[in-house]
Amino acid sequence: MQALALENNLSETAFVVARKDGDYDLRWFTPLHEVDFCGHATIASAHVMLSELGAHSPITFRTKIGPLHVSLTQDGYEMQVPAFEMEQIELTAHFLYAFNQLPNAAWQSCKNIFLMFPNAKSVAEFKPDFSVISALSSQKGVDDGLIIMARGDSDIDAAYARYDFVSRYFVPAFGIDEDPVTGSNHASLAPFWGARLDKQEMLAYQASARGGALKLRLEKNSVFITGQAVTYMHGAFRLYKA
Secondary structure, X not given: OHHHHHHHOOOOEEEXXXXXXXXXXXXXXXXXXXXXXXXXXXXXXXXXXXXXXXXXXXXXXXXXXXXXXXXXXXXXEEEEEEOOOOEEEOOOHHHHHHOOOOOOEEEEEOOEEEEEOOOHHHHHOOOOOHHHHHHHHXXXXXXXXXXXXXXXXXXXXXXXXXXXXXXXXXXXXXXXXXXXXXXXXXXXXXXXXXXXXXXXXXXXXXOOOOOEEEXXXXXXXXXXXXXXXXXXXXXXXXXXXX
């Protein structure tokens, strides 16, 4: 699986195996490492199972972080994931240097660091130095990646007025300079921003070059993330013995 993920050289490659109980085992690999949780590859896996392979909604995937449930709804694919809390940490000089003195506070959740930027425009227009971020992400306590985030606003740029918050995700330590859209991060982002904005339902935007919007809903200890998926390619692997 790791060799195939390296050959694909995409943010994550998902591997699905049918179980006798009707559920599915699911694992995800970046080009360099297996990861504990990947939201968008989960929605993509559900899309393939439902639209291409005759599975029925809802689907339950058995993963490293526990069962993940995906249902087909009128708005797309709705994934139920655990809600993870953020813990505020010290905003060190290393974070300020790596992100051009823009962060004003820092948090940690699920091995990721979350940095608050002044506004949505500063998140979207930030030009990362991946050599500096890569060195920072190899330090103790930053096992996965670094997220920059800000509240959606209309005062600075009306382009982000419709979003409750925006973010970007850098993971050079895992062979990914910037992930296009990251469902797993929103298991932490949704409860954090839900509490700050006093909202149970939100619309988020990940402002990468490809970009993507996520519809979020909070319910007890779960986050419901709704997204879209389409099939763009069919292919086959040829496996050879070494």
